[in-house]
Amino acid sequence: DIQMTQSPSSLSASVGDKVTITCQASQDINNNLNWFQEKPGKAPRLLIYDASNLETGVPSRFSGSGSGTDFTFTISSLQPEDNATYYCQQYDDFLVTFGPGTEVDIK
Amino acid sequence: QVQLQESGPGLVKPSQTLSLTCTVSDGSIRSGGYYWSWIRQSAGKGLEWIGRISSSGTTNYNPSLKSRVTISIDTSKKQFSLRLSSVTATDTAVYYCARMFRGVADYWGQGALVTVSS
Numbered sequence: 001d002i003q004m005t006q007s008p009s010s011l012s013a014s015v016g017d018k019v020t021i022t023c024q025a026s027q028d029i030n031n032n033l034n035w036f037q038e039k040p041g042k043a044p045r046l047l048i049y050d051a052s053n054l055e056t057g058v059p060s061r062f063s064g065s066g067s068g069t070d071f072t073f074t075i076s077s078l079q080p081e082d083n084a085t086y087y088c089q090q091y092d093d094f095l096v097t098f099g100p101g102t103e104v105d106i107k
Numbered sequence: 108q109v110q111l112q113e114s115g116p117g118l119v120k121p122s123q124t125l126s127l128t129c130t131v132s133d134g135s136i137r138s139g140g141y142y143w144s145w146i147r148q149s150a151g152k153g154l155e156w157i158g159r160i161s162s163s164g165t166t167n168y169n170p171s172l173k174s175r176v177t178i179s180i181d182t183s184k185k186q187f188s189l190r191l192s193s194v195t196a197t198d199t200a201v202y203y204c205a206r207m208f209r210g211v212a213d214y215w216g217q218g219a220l221v222t223v224s225s
């Protein structure tokens with residue numbers, strides 16, 4: 001089974017800061033990697049699909065990159081509403097796996 | 108845009124079977140291009156994929172839950188369902204249904220809290 005790791009597990013940053021989260025897969029997953037935002041009491045929201053594609057309606061301050069086993073998620077200028085937990089998620093032909101999540105806190 | 112809605116008992120006794128149904132608002136459940144998934148989140152923990160089903164009934168399950176999970180689909184009713192047997196307190200979670208295209212979950216239900224307790 002493919003395992004996903006994320007780092008850091010949590011971070012605290014100020015409004016306007018650039019935030020970077022990394023996600024690593026235990027084996028090559030090409031670009032089959034998505035990023036989600038989750039807020040308490042709400043369903044997860046798809047932000048980035050296939051490693052680098054911005055979902056419709058998602059602000060352009062969110063971006064993703066990478067392929068193979070190493071991926072990066074970036075918030076270019078952190079906003080108060082970005083206070084949330086962020087998950088990477090991989091998929092192959094048969095299985096889906098989420099990363100453990102990164103809590104982003106606004107200072 | 109498509110909407111998904113989970114329904115089912117919010118309280119299940121230990122050792123019994125958890126059953127949830129997801130109703131899809133449009134006809135995309137009949138399309139061969141999508142998978143229909145169940146995902147859960149326990150309190151203080153991350154997201155856990157449970158399994159998925161295609162419109163033709165092909166299923167894939169999380170290996171850690173496979174022995175206890177059954178996902179079924181009824182395209183005529185625009186519904187798919189989850190059954191999780193022999194539940195324990197560790198199965199207490201918010202259960203989400205979601206539509207997946209090639210492994211990308213683009214639409215989610217609002218989530219249903221299921222508590223396992225006697």
